[in-house]
Every structure is written in C-alpha cells, then in structure tokens.
Amino acid sequence: MEQFLRIGVITTSHGLNGEVKVFPTTESPKRFREVRRVLIKTPKGTIETEITAARSFKNLAIVKFAAFDDVEQVKNLHNAEIYIYREDGQKLEEGEYYIADLIGCTVVTVDGENIGVVKDVLQTGANDVYVVDTTGAGVQGLSSKNSELLLPVIPDCIRNVDIEKGVIxxxxMPGLV
Structure with missing residues (x-):
C-alpha cells in the first residue's frame, strides 16, 4: 500500500495571494478544509507544506498553502499533484477502500480464473464500478475485442476484496460478459 494518498491536482492560480484552484480526486472539495499537512509533487520535486485556507468553488477547491504568498510562487504549479499521508486520510468503515488501494488489484472469478487487473474505479452515485483491464485474460465468454470489463460494486458481483493480497x-453475473 502506498504511504501517500492523492487528494487533488492543481489546475491554475487564483488571485494574487498565492491561492490555487484544485481539482479534487477525493469525494468532495470540502475535504480540503479538514486536511492540514500536504505534499505537492511537481516535476522539480516535492514540497511539504500546510493548507492554511480552503473553500469550495463549483466542482473545485480554492486552496491557500503556507509555503506560497503570491501568484508568482504558484504559477508553475499547474498539474502538480497534492498528496496527504495515509494516516491523515479519512477513516474507512468495514468494506470501504481507498481507490488507490484497489487500482492494480488482480481480479479473479469465484472459480479462480484470472480476469485481469483493476485500472480505474468509476463513482456513479448508485454504486462504484471497477474498470478491469482484461488484456490477456483467458475467461470463457470475455470478448477478445474488448480489453476492459466493467464490474458493478454490488454484493452479488463482488464477493471478496483482499487489499493485503491485492486480490478481488x-x-x-449473467450479462456482464
């Protein structure tokens, strides 16, 4: 498991006082109000800093970091990723998982056949959907033309998730393949 969790990507500067607009990769832009210490990963390196202020703006968050005081300091942060330490992440209930932990998990059938690897998780509102890369999978019924399978995260379909082993x-169900 990763030591860090990505919570957003900086899209652009905002105003003149070093604020930035952030596209959240967490469930809600409001999450930025709850977090303090963050790491900003740029092509030139990683900056550890704190969030001093945050507010929601449409589907984005406007964030102020302690390390930056003016627009000149943040203008090169476009596309920089914002991470938190795992221990600062939201506490999960039983049966809940960080998306970062699901991506890369091997997906197998209840009969032990390898289906593929989780490459993304779609959040649809009703239930999540695992996007599984099926390239090279040998499961009968999977089309060789399609390289991915969409699996609804519902009890009838997802029988077990073992993050430690990296296996789902x-x-x-009939109709999925």
Whole structure:
C-alpha cells in the first residue's frame, strides 16, 4: 500500500495571494478544509507544506498553502499533484477502500480464473464500478475485442476484496460478459 494518498491536482492560480484552484480526486472539495499537512509533487520535486485556507468553488477547491504568498510562487504549479499521508486520510468503515488501494488489484472469478487487473474505479452515485483491464485474460465468454470489463460494486458481483493480497474475487453475473 502506498504511504501517500492523492487528494487533488492543481489546475491554475487564483488571485494574487498565492491561492490555487484544485481539482479534487477525493469525494468532495470540502475535504480540503479538514486536511492540514500536504505534499505537492511537481516535476522539480516535492514540497511539504500546510493548507492554511480552503473553500469550495463549483466542482473545485480554492486552496491557500503556507509555503506560497503570491501568484508568482504558484504559477508553475499547474498539474502538480497534492498528496496527504495515509494516516491523515479519512477513516474507512468495514468494506470501504481507498481507490488507490484497489487500482492494480488482480481480479479473479469465484472459480479462480484470472480476469485481469483493476485500472480505474468509476463513482456513479448508485454504486462504484471497477474498470478491469482484461488484456490477456483467458475467461470463457470475455470478448477478445474488448480489453476492459466493467464490474458493478454490488454484493452479488463482488464477493471478496483482499487489499493485503491485492486480490478481488468476483462472481460474473449473467450479462456482464
């Protein structure tokens, strides 16, 4: 498991006082009000700093960091990723997982057949959907033309998630393949 969790990507500067607009990769832009220490990863290196202020703006967050005081200091942060330490992340209930932990997990059927690897998680509102890269999978019924399978995260389909082993066991319901 990763030591850090990505919570957003800086899109542009905002105003003249060193604020930035952030596209959240967490469930809500409001999350930035709850977090203090962050790491900003840029092509030139990583900056550890604190969030001193945050507010929601449409589907973005406007964030002020302790390390920056004016627009000149943040103008080169476009596309920089913002991370938090795992221990600062939201506490998860049983059966909840960080998306970062699901990506890369091997997906197998209840019969032990390898389906592929989780490459993304779509958040649809009703339930999440695992996007599974099926390239090279040998499961009968999977089309060789399609390289991905969409699996609804519902109890009838997802039977077990073992983050420690990196394995998700699924039942392929009729109509999924």
């Amino acid at each position: 066991t699924v039942f392929l």
